[in-house]
Amino acid sequence: MNFQNTRSGSDSEDTSLVPWWSTMLAVAAFVGWQVVTFKIFIPNNPHPRPIAFVLFWSVMVGLFMAFYMLMIGYVNRDARRRGMSPSFWTAIMIFLLASGIGFIVYFLLREPLVLNCPKCEEKVDEEFNFCPRCHYQLNPTCDVCKHGVRLGDIYCAHCGNALEMAALDIVRAR
Ligand SMILES: [Zn+2]
Numbered sequence: 001m002n003f004q005n006t007r008s009g010s011d012s013e014d015t016s017l018v019p020w021w022s023t024m025l026a027v028a029a030f031v032g033w034q035v036v037t038f039k040i041f042i043p044n045n046p047h048p049r050p051i052a053f054v055l056f057w058s059v060m061v062g063l064f065m066a067f068y069m070l071m072i073g074y075v076n077r078d079a080r081r082r083g084m085s086p087s088f089w090t091a092i093m094i095f096l097l098a099s100g101i102g103f104i105v106y107f108l109l110r111e112p113l114v115l116n117c118p119k120c121e122e123k124v125d126e127e128f129n130f131c132p133r134c135h136y137q138l139n140p141t142c143d144v145c146k147h148g149v150r151l152g153d154i155y156c157a158h159c160g161n162a163l164e165m166a167a168l169d170i171v172r173a174r
């Protein structure tokens with residue numbers, strides 16, 4: 001007995017795991033995400049990140065979105081095979097994707113934390129080195145070029161100045 005004959009005719013027309021439209025969507029999602037990242041997020045980001053970091057994440061997120069498009073196609077087809085509502089389960093998948101994208105966009109576009117200066121209570125960005133109102137030192141800086149430096153650095157990464165340990169004690173004492 002041939003089991004293929006016991007199935008409905010439409011099932012044997014296309015036996016691939018995902019429908020063609022979800023493959024198309026996967027390619028479009030990957031390309032689309034790269035365009036959005038490099039044309040919208042990067043030019044609008046007030047705190048640019050290293051290009052290798054951006055490239056890594058845009059490819060990872062792009063691949064995830066492409067994979068998700070294939071998953072939507074799979075769910076759509078698999079639900080139909082099991083006599084479940086394909087449109088209902090496809091809608092659920094799209095809703096979950098939309099909330100995931102919303103989350104990612106929020107983290108890419110959110111503003112830096114707003115803190116208060118410990119001395120004068122002025123609102124300051126977490127990346128400020130000095131309070132713009134009272135000159136309080138918020139983060140360790142190089143004495144020579146005033147660029148921010150990290151705790152534990154021995155030389156300034158910007159000008160090569162040998163850092164005074166006293167400058168670093170300010171932050172350590174807090
Ligand atoms: Zn201040």
Ligand SMILES: [Zn+2]
Pocket residue numbers: 142143144145146147156157158159160161
């Ligand atoms: Zn310096």
